[in-house]
């Protein structure tokens with residue numbers, strides 16, 4: 001495929017795609033964690049958390065799609081294998097998380113980690129001429145902020 005000639009230099013395009021792929025790996029991991037907790041959460045708050053995790057999984061699935069498509073639109077290839085995702089993600093593995101309190105706290109921590117990354121990305125020089133990518137990142141930040149709030153407000 002030819003690189004897109006959209007006014008972004010090849011170097012900036014590569015840098016944008018690398019950054020978006022790191023973010024995509026994190027979104028994939030958080031989406032999977034959230035679905036796993038939807039299935040395995042137990043306790044007196046089971047039903048509300050079961051529903052909350054499912055609705056957050058649906059939103060994260062939309063974000064995965066948007067970030068993956070942004071990589072393609074920027075001339076790159078999105079990460080799409082488990083080994084690539086594991087290699088690129090900065091998020092913590094969930095291992096033996098079994099209580100609803102620990103699930104909420106891990107998900108919250110990971111939303112906050114993604115928000116910090118997105119904020120750093122927005123300050124990258126390579127994005128100066130890519131407002132369409134900045135808009136996507138700003139929307140993403142707002143979505144994570146809302147999901148983080150719901151998790152924070154669910155903490156006991």
Ligand SMILES: [Fe+2]
Pocket residue numbers: 038054
């Ligand atoms: Fe379900």
